[in-house]
Amino acid sequence: ANAICFLIIDHQPNNPRRLQINSLAMPPAISKDSLEVHSFDLGVGVEGSTRTGNNSATTTKAPGNKKGGLKSYTKADVASHNTKEDAWIIVKGQVLDVSKWIPSHPGGEQTILRFAGMDATDELRAFHDDWVLETKLPHFVIGTVCDAPDTSELVQDFRKLGAEFDKLGYFHVSPWFYVRKVLTVLCIFATSLGLLFKSESFVAHMVSAVLLGLFWQQFAFVGHDCGHMSARTHARDHIDVPKLGALVTFFNGISVAWWKATHNVHHAVPNTVDCDPDIAHLPVFALSKLMFGSLFNKYHGRVMPFDWPARNIFVPYQHFWYYPIMCVARFNLYIQSVLFLLASNDGHGGRTKLDMAAFLGFCSWLSLLVSCIPTWGERVAFVVLSHAVAGVLNVQITLSHFSRPIFDSPTKVNDANKYGGDFYSRNVISSLDVACPTYLDWFHGGLQFQTLHHLYPRLGREHLRKTEPLIASLCKKHSLPYTQKSFIDCNIEVFETMKGTALQSRTCSTWSTWH
Numbered sequence: 001a002n003a004i005c006f007l008i009i010d011h012q013p014n015n016p017r018r019l020q021i022n023s024l025a026m027p028p029a030i031s032k033d034s035l036e037v038h039s040f041d042l043g044v045g046v047e048g049s050t051r052t053g054n055n056s057a058t059t060t061k062a063p064g065n066k067k068g069g070l071k072s073y074t075k076a077d078v079a080s081h082n083t084k085e086d087a088w089i090i091v092k093g094q095v096l097d098v099s100k101w102i103p104s105h106p107g108g109e110q111t112i113l114r115f116a117g118m119d120a121t122d123e124l125r126a127f128h129d130d131w132v133l134e135t136k137l138p139h140f141v142i143g144t145v146c147d148a149p150d151t152s153e154l155v156q157d158f159r160k161l162g163a164e165f166d167k168l169g170y171f172h173v174s175p176w177f178y179v180r181k182v183l184t185v186l187c188i189f190a191t192s193l194g195l196l197f198k199s200e201s202f203v204a205h206m207v208s209a210v211l212l213g214l215f216w217q218q219f220a221f222v223g224h225d226c227g228h229m230s231a232r233t234h235a236r237d238h239i240d241v242p243k244l245g246a247l248v249t250f251f252n253g254i255s256v257a258w259w260k261a262t263h264n265v266h267h268a269v270p271n272t273v274d275c276d277p278d279i280a281h282l283p284v285f286a287l288s289k290l291m292f293g294s295l296f297n298k299y300h301g302r303v304m305p306f307d308w309p310a311r312n313i314f315v316p317y318q319h320f321w322y323y324p325i326m327c328v329a330r331f332n333l334y335i336q337s338v339l340f341l342l343a344s345n346d347g348h349g350g351r352t353k354l355d356m357a358a359f360l361g362f363c364s365w366l367s368l369l370v371s372c373i374p375t376w377g378e379r380v381a382f383v384v385l386s387h388a389v390a391g392v393l394n395v396q397i398t399l400s401h402f403s404r405p406i407f408d409s410p411t412k413v414n415d416a417n418k419y420g421g422d423f424y425s426r427n428v429i430s431s432l433d434v435a436c437p438t439y440l441d442w443f444h445g446g447l448q449f450q451t452l453h454h455l456y457p458r459l460g461r462e463h464l465r466k467t468e469p470l471i472a473s474l475c476k477k478h479s480l481p482y483t484q485k486s487f488i489d490c491n492i493e494v495f496e497t498m499k500g501t502a503l504q505s506r507t508c509s510t511w512s513t514w515h
Contacts (some may be wrong), residue, residue: 002369018165020036023244038271046092070094070142070144070146071142071144072139073143073144074145074146074147077115078090079118081116082115082118084102084116086098087098087102087113087117087299089115089117089119090118090119090145090148091121091431092121092142093148094141094143095142095143096140097138098116101140107127107260107512108260109124111127112298114269114275114419119148121423122424123477125159125162125478126267126458127264127457129458154425154478155206157478158455161474162455162456165456165463171458172232173232173233173461173462173463175233177461177462178225180294181222182222184442184463185222188211188218189211190209191211192212192215195211196208196373197372202373202378205378210385210388212389213389213392216252216386217393219248220250220252221447223245223248223256224243225285226248227245227263229258229458242355243267244256245260246358247359249337249355249358249366250358252362255336255337255340255355256343256356258337258341261340263276267427267454268419269419269453270401270420270426270427270431272409273288273290273408274295274296277299277300278397279406280300280304280348282295282310282315283307283313283315285325287474287498288400288406289501289505289514290409291307291406292505293306294306296479307430311505315501316502316503318501318502319496319498319499322494322498326385328388329391330390331387338373341356370382384501389477395491396444399432399494401431401450402446402498402512403497405429405430407430425480427451428454429481430454430473431450431483432450432451433448433450433484434447434450438465441465445461446461449464449468452468455471463476
């Protein structure tokens with residue numbers, strides 16, 4: 001039998017091409033009862049293919065070109081078109097000129113710019129439905145690549161698994177899943193308001209603050225799913241991201257337009273030292289000695305200096321600063337939202353006006369809420385406690401990546417190793433999963449399956465637990481360092497990683513050597 005680590009071909013007379021999950025290869029932390037066993041059809045190709053007949057074969061739909069024959073280009077030709085004004089990308093062996101589309105890209109300019117002159121097949125596949133790619137991309141095709149390398153077995157396997165997830169409907173969810181989630185979140189909010197307005201007790205008001213922080217954390221999970229288009233019941237479901245995002249901003253206070261602009265880049269180039277905005281926290285945090293210099297950050301478009309406060313106040317003691325800063329990090333997110341909404345920003349001009357109105361609405365209702373508290377001391381305590389509880393989300397987000405390897409600038413490595421390698425390898429290497437029982441899934445909001453989420457960001461949250469063992473086994477097959485630890489152990493690992501970098505910063509005498 002032809003074995004693919006977690007999959008075995010079961011040559012049955014009535015179904016000679018059936019694949020089944022090999023339960024013996026499942027990670028020990030996952031029980032067999034928690035996994036649904038599915039039969040996979042080997043005839044299904046990679047995501048983006050057009051199935052025919054009974055799914056026993058596939059044909060790939062190639063984008064057309066109204067002008068007739070397509071010109072042939074080398075990878076070096078494409079690589080020379082790597083600026084905002086002149087941006088080409090490669091998708092499925094075809095060359096696309098996306099220069100005019102960049103300012104209008106709903107996911108922001110930076111996501112595309114990071115791959116200008118490069119192959120972006122898997123990046124586009126991760127963020128878009130097949131029907132979007134098949135209807136939108138043909139308009140930009142200008143040629144084909146004549147010297148494209150063979151696709152590695154690793155990439156083929158991950159693409160094939162993604163196609164199976166698509167076939168099984170895992171990129172969509174039951175509508176009742178989010179009906180329950182939203183009703184639960186609104187009940188938390190209503191209970192918080194009830195305790196605040198119906199009681200004069202200080203304890204009741206502090207419990208209200210805790211529930212408000214919990215509401216912000218849980219509502220952020222729902223907004224996160226909608227932003228990734230993973231909360232749909234069907235591929236053609238239309239999620240009005242600007243309007244839904246404005247609703248999330250109104251209740252949560254963090255601009256969804258800003259979040260999408262940064263988060264899409266983070267997913268595309270996670271933990272790349274000068275490209276990923278989610279690890280760009282100088283002068284407060286430095287996660288690698290690669291940051292011990294005045295590093296030019298490509299997302300922010302400016303130098304992030306390793307200055308006096310970084311060298312003397314924050315970074316040498318960052319492991320002690322970590323949790324206190326997480327408690328107040330939400331205030332920084334408000335500031336980042338305002339700066340983004342006021343700036344000329346990343347292809348989101350239309351939606352930011354609505355987001356700005358929603359942000360002002362948030363500030364209004366929160367101010368009104370706090371003003372109802374009788375004393376200033378209690379008001380301060382309410383605001384600080386609610387934001388500290390919501391800060392748990394900041395810990396959950398940073399746990400996923402802070403202790404993972406940091407990739408050097410793409411300008412310093414060869415093409416094969418840019419951003420940490422191919423899309424799948426870089427996202428496995430840069431992610432840390434949290435092992436938790438099923439009854440705590442609500443608390444982590446899907447972020448505990450960070451590796452799976454990064455590999456297939458459109459995968460519905462309700463399908464994450466039953467598909468996670470497949471990723472673990474496929475990583476084992478290809479010797480990728482899939483890592484899963486308890487929530488406590490993840491915290492310890494992040495603390496030790498930050499401590500190690502902090503100690504390095506104390507002994508580094510020539511900061512520019514790391515630039």
